[in-house]
Amino acid sequence: MSPVDQYIRRATTGLPNRTRLDTAAELRVHLNERITQYVAQGFDRAEAEHLAVEQMGPAEPVNRRFLGHVFTPRVGWVVLGLLVVASGGWLAGNYLFAPAPTVKNVAVKAEELIPFIGDFQMLQLTLPKRTKALHIAITLGEDGATLSGTNLEHRYPDLRPNQRVSIPLGVGFLHTALASTECGAGNRALVTFGSDHGRSEMCVPMPSEVGSWTFLMQNADNVMVQDVWQPLLLYKPSVMVDEVPPGTRSSWSTPEGHAIVGPRDTWIAVSAFASTAPLNDGDPQAEYPTIGDVVRQYRWVEF
Numbered sequence: 001m002s003p004v005d006q007y008i009r010r011a012t013t014g015l016p017n018r019t020r021l022d023t024a025a026e027l028r029v030h031l032n033e034r035i036t037q038y039v040a041q042g043f044d045r046a047e048a049e050h051l052a053v054e055q056m057g058p059a060e061p062v063n064r065r066f067l068g069h070v071f072t073p074r075v076g077w078v079v080l081g082l083l084v085v086a087s088g089g090w091l092a093g094n095y096l097f098a099p100a101p102t103v104k105n106v107a108v109k110a111e112e113l114i115p116f117i118g119d120f121q122m123l124q125l126t127l128p129k130r131t132k133a134l135h136i137a138i139t140l141g142e143d144g145a146t147l148s149g150t151n152l153e154h155r156y157p158d159l160r161p162n163q164r165v166s167i168p169l170g171v172g173f174l175h176t177a178l179a180s181t182e183c184g185a186g187n188r189a190l191v192t193f194g195s196d197h198g199r200s201e202m203c204v205p206m207p208s209e210v211g212s213w214t215f216l217m218q219n220a221d222n223v224m225v226q227d228v229w230q231p232l233l234l235y236k237p238s239v240m241v242d243e244v245p246p247g248t249r250s251s252w253s254t255p256e257g258h259a260i261v262g263p264r265d266t267w268i269a270v271s272a273f274a275s276t277a278p279l280n281d282g283d284p285q286a287e288y289p290t291i292g293d294v295v296r297q298y299r300w301v302e303f
Contacts (some may be wrong), residue, residue: 003053004031010059011242019082024070031056040104040222062145099164101128101224101274103217103232108166120172121233122215127165127274128151128226135273136192139289141265145288148192148200151279169194171213171233171270174201190268207262211237218300226274229286231294235268236261269294 001009008027012020031052038048106124127134132153139145155165174189183189183203194198214234224230239262269291273284289297 003049004028005036005217007053007056016082022086028261029055031163040102054083068283099162099166101164102222103224103272104222105215110204119123120170121215123169123171123215123232125167125224125272127167127197128224129164130276131165131226131273131279133279135275136169137269137271137273138171138190138192138202139269139271139288139290141267142266142290142292145271146202147283147288149283150194150198151281153278169193169232169270169272173206192270204268205266206237207239207266208237211235211262216294224272224274226276227284227286229271229273229284231269231271231287231289231297233268233270234294234298235270235289237266238262252277264291264295267291 004154008024008031011027012024015023024244031049034052034055035045035048038051039045043051053114074257103123103125106122113296125134134150134152136148137145150167152165161164166270172191174191180244186205186207187203188206189201190197190204191201214236215232216231234287238259239255244258244260269289271289273286273288275281275284277284
């Protein structure tokens with residue numbers, strides 16, 4: 001039995017069956033939210049569960065508090081307590097505890113891995129309230145960006161007051177045999193996909209088939225901000241050299257020679273713009289970040 005299950009069992013022991021189920025479900029929601037936050041901060045699942053349970057405090061006082069609300073001398077108080085718990089659960093489920101607008105790494109589903117061979121990343125973007133459009137910029141070096149936009153206004157009628165629009169965004173390189181575009185030598189097929197964003201494919205010049213993604217918001221507060229371009233990912237290809245140039249910081253040896261990070265004009269940045277303006281108003285007026293902007297903004301990342 002996991003620490004979460006043990007905690008919920010101790011905290012709800014002795015409650016009437018229906019109340020115990022409702023209370024256990026509410027406790028599990030709170031614990032899972034905290035576990036998700038700790039996992040996003042880099043803890044593994046077991047550590048995250050332990051920390052979430054510790055943050056809730058001992059289960060025995062929680063159990064006594066629940067029992068004190070349910071078992072009173074009068075049947076009327078029992079009924080009133082059940083009504084309060086039920087209505088409180090309904091209010092909390094529909095009006096309270098709205099998720100924060102964040103960006104976080106999420107697990108990639110098996111079916112999403114099938115077309116990919118190489119480096120890729122999957123993000124989950126939880127957008128601020130009243131975001132009407134999401135713009136994505138794919139920037140290659142200092143040579144400009146490819147922009148795409150997604151309309152979100154149709155999503156709001158189906159949301160409860162405490163819900164936010166949440167969109168998955170995947171970015172990666174397709175194997176040459178699977179790409180629908182003939183990119184040619186020295187180029188790779190870069191694909192972006194998401195539930196609302198759709199799927200797009202573009203050829204980008206790459207000095208090698210090897211590289212690495214950096215999630216730029218991992219050491220920030222992860223909060224999505226409206227009407228501001230926010231860099232999300234940075235891709236740095238690796239190139240093989242016979243000798244490492246003096247002053248090179250990032251290098252490692254392989255049987256084929258020495259691998260170093262490729263020049264900045266081959267780096268790729270992925271940025272997002274959560275717009276309060278509708279999609280038909282055009283692209284954002286704010287300038288998208290260049291690779292130089294990303295490097296200056298995230299000095300804590302070793303580039």
